[in-house]
Amino acid sequence: MCSDSIFIYCSLQGTALCDNSETMAIFKLSLSLVLLVLHVVQGNAKSTSAGTQSTSTAESYLLEDLNGYRMSLHLNNFTENSNAACLANEIADQLQNETCKNAFHFSSTPGTKPKVPKFDKFLDNCDINDNNTVDGVILPVCVPRLDPFLVFSNYTKSQYAKYLKDSNYTGVGIGSEDIWMVVILSTNTSTGSFSGAASLIANISMGNYTLALFLGLLLLFR
Numbered sequence: 001m002c003s004d005s006i007f008i009y010c011s012l013q014g015t016a017l018c019d020n021s022e023t024m025a026i027f028k029l030s031l032s033l034v035l036l037v038l039h040v041v042q043g044n045a046k047s048t049s050a051g052t053q054s055t056s057t058a059e060s061y062l063l064e065d066l067n068g069y070r071m072s073l074h075l076n077n078f079t080e081n082s083n084a085a086c087l088a089n090e091i092a093d094q095l096q097n098e099t100c101k102n103a104f105h106f107s108s109t110p111g112t113k114p115k116v117p118k119f120d121k122f123l124d125n126c127d128i129n130d131n132n133t134v135d136g137v138i139l140p141v142c143v144p145r146l147d148p149f150l151v152f153s154n155y156t157k158s159q160y161a162k163y164l165k166d167s168n169y170t171g172v173g174i175g176s177e178d179i180w181m182v183v184i185l186s187t188n189t190s191t192g193s194f195s196g197a198a199s200l201i202a203n204i205s206m207g208n209y210t211l212a213l214f215l216g217l218l219l220l221f222r
Ligand SMILES: *[C@@H]1O[C@H](CO)[C@@H](O)[C@H](O)[C@H]1NC(C)=O
Pocket: 063, 064, 065, 067, 068, 071, 077
């Protein structure tokens, strides 16, 4: 009768309540409420990240073209960096209403941040630690209808080309929205990986928050 979770509940209460059917019913009710809340919270988190991960045809063409370009230079293909792709999508969304000719204005070179509104919020949304972006570069272009040939030549025939030719960049994240394409190049060192060393901390505090919520609800339903 005393299942694992009920046993934990009983231990928390410090008394043996497992044979009390009224307490059991209340416990079951509160447990299902907590599970419902958790389900909704997790569902939201998942749909947010899934929404920023969708890949358009223009993005796939560009990835292929960029790797073809790398091969022609005898460099390794870029590996896909999903955090960088998340950030690239957020930036492309943010730029969608900007005038096309300003693309270079929103780029970033190593050691600088792009002049993109809400950039720090996007880092958070994508679970990226600020310190892991320093050596990366963010390269937006805008091209009517995102014509694959024009997009590719905008990267290879502009000030951006030198980054594509640099063997220190090993990863890529690509995002697009409307006429905007954003390429983020990452390194395989901690200063340019776009990884989220800070997300561990965020996850732990999220865990604590969940535990607090759980205990709070239990107390509420005593
Ligand atoms: C590198 O990318 C090109 C173009 O997408 C592809 O044809 C090739 O197979 C890739 N090479 C490796 C080693 O993955």
